[in-house]
Amino acid sequence: MVQYHCRVEHLFNVGPGAFNPPPKVDSAIVRLVPYETLPHPAKDHRVLERVVREAFNQRRKTLRNTLKLLLTSDEITASGVDGSLRPEQLDLAAFVRLADTLSEKVVTE
Structure with a gap:
């Protein structure tokens, strides 16, 4: 973070x-x-914190497995992120995309 x-x-x-x-x-x-201006602003930084925490809670597992309670495999893929990667392989922009996908999911449900 x-x-x-x-x-x-x-x-x-x-x-x-x-x-x-x-x-x-x-x-x-x-x-x-x-930063004076965030390079990758998330829709909700609390959601970003949750996604990062969940991803690194079991860091030797793939994103598909660590985030399965938050996002489906299809939602991870729709975020432009490869679900077979491990959290340490992602950059900040990818985590923000995942968090924004989760934010949108929560709003629409």
């Missing part, structure tokens, strides 16, 4: 030795620059 509100700039990496106890991974220092 940070990418929805801010541009994320990678500044540099920090090795494990900079921490105590040292982690088994490198860390990254980033700068968050808030």
Whole structure:
């Protein structure tokens, strides 16, 4: 959700030795620059948050499986998103399209 509100700039990496106890991974220092105008505005940001949460709740599963309580496979496809992808493979615009599809579905039901 940070990418929805801010541009994320990678500044540099920090090795494990900079921490105590040292982690088994490198860390990254980033700068968050808030957008003046959102590049991909969602119809309802709360719906976007829900879609992202549901998608990453079971992140090793495909979107078709993680979002099945919210959207049908046909609705995911109609959003222009491949339901066989995993959440980490999507960009922000794809998540916004899914959320907007869900927003429209809720309004029409």
